[in-house]
Amino acid sequence: MTRRVSIFGATGSIGCSTIDLIERDPDGFEVVALTGGRNVDLLARQAKALGAEVAVTAHEECLADLREALSGTGIEVAAGEAALTDAARRPADWVMSAIVGAAGLPPGLAALEQGATLALANKESLVTAGPLILGTARDHGATVLPVDSEHSAVFQALVGEDMAAVERVIITASGGAFRDWPIDKLASATLEEASSHPNWDMGQRITIDSASMFNKALELIETREFFGVRPDQIEVIVHPQSLIHALVGFNDGALMAHVGPPDMRHAIGYALNWPERKPLPVERLDLARIGQLEFRAPEDARYPALRLAREVMEAGGMAGAVFNAAKETALDGFIAHRLGFMDMAGVVEGVLTELSGDTGLMSAAFTLDNVRAADHMARIRAEEIISGAKTPKRSATWT
Ligand code: NAD
Ligand code: MG
Secondary structure (H helix, E strand, O other), X not given: OOEEEEEEOOOOHHHHHHHHXXXXXXXXXXXXXXXXXXXXXXXXXXXXXXXXXXXXXXOHHHHHHHHHHOOOOOOEEEEOHHHHHHHHHOOOOEEEEOOOOHHHHHHHHHHHHOOOEEEEOOHHHHHHHHHHHHHHHHXXXXXXXXXXXXXXXXXXXXXXXXXXHEEEEEEEEOOOOOOOOOHHHHHHOOHHHHOOOOOOOOOHXXXXXXXXXXXXXXXXXXXXXXXOOOHHHEEEEEOOOOOEEEEEEEOOOOEEEEEOOOOOHHHXXXXXXXXXXXXXXXXXXXXXXXXXXXXXXXXXXXXXXXXXXXXXXXXXXOHHHHHHHHHXXXXXXXXXXXXXXXXXXXXXXXHHHHHOOOHHHHOOOOXXXXXXXXXXXXXXXXXXXXXXXXXXXXXXXXX
8 A cells, every 4th residue: 555655854864764765665655745954956856756746945045946956847846934834734644754953843743633643753842842742643643653763662662561560761872972081071072073973873963962962861851751751760871882772671670672773764664664564674783793782871970961851851841842942052052163062051051940930931831832932932042141141040950
């Protein structure tokens, strides 16, 4: 049976891996929408190769180039935020959410509203608006499947299990680019140094977030939202080889681990073929050659983002949206050489501390408008702190 699929963020790392799998089964899929950013040439090539119905760029100023690149093909073109959400409303069976950042939320919600199965690589959707995403899926009989490797691993370890028997969930972290650096050298880490990952080949933003562990911080919150476990049941362990992606601990002491090569096509393919398992073109691990698996506890001083994530989970409400937006703005600041590597956590903590005092904002209902308002306020505050207009108020405990 042919399935209708759309890919949001088709030109990125996850998007290209998704297309790689789809192209291996040309009769299995009909491609509805593909979206990208400024990389119009790649988007146009993908749309032609897959015979997409519509190609959408996030940027209005790129529309003319996209139209020209696809002229005479019969493929529709569109641009802008509203066009992305419109594309997500086109009927599709399976939708990949692989835009990076909070911009991935509105198209994901629109896909769920039309009942599609949403393969969620965009962890920011769950971090900023977990109850909204899962509630929308419930209301429309839609399914959300995790694509983040750790969450796909937990999901697979839970097949056939009773959540009541789960004691803990352990997600692994490679430790990122700086796991072996002296801590006092981290403040001077450069953009180039932070942009290379020891194990995974990913987009630049998530690669830097892996070095700072803001990525793992988002994933802690994502775990809580997706699986409904308490924060004290979730652990992070540094596992430099990235072969075990997560473990689930049960009440009889058993730990079920998911082991596989660091290749996102596994988690993407699992979501693409779910509830079946089908052959995937990933490496088969040779355990004798690997020999040993290594684990260490994450150090608090190296990875302040993990403590901040725990404070966000404790606070609940809009804290996730504030945290993510402050983090995205701080990351922009680091990429633009306006902030040092270790300053990012200070900016995020400053924004969390300030906005936590706004109880109306923090306890607002989970609607798209409220999530956007929290996101917007956090970005303004973060920018003020970065530009020096405001000194961050620091507190050891944020409630
Ligand atoms: P990427 O930077 O390689 O690609 C991002 C995609 O989103 C591109 O198509 C880009 O054009 C598009 N995009 C960027 N900003 C946009 C905006 N404002 N509006 C619309 N489109 C926009 O990112 P990636 O590494 O593929 O990651 C995508 C998502 O998947 C992220 O949420 C990331 O955290 C998550 N994820 C990625 C990996 C990985 O291995 N790359 C693993 C787990 C989770
Ligand atoms: Mg991950």
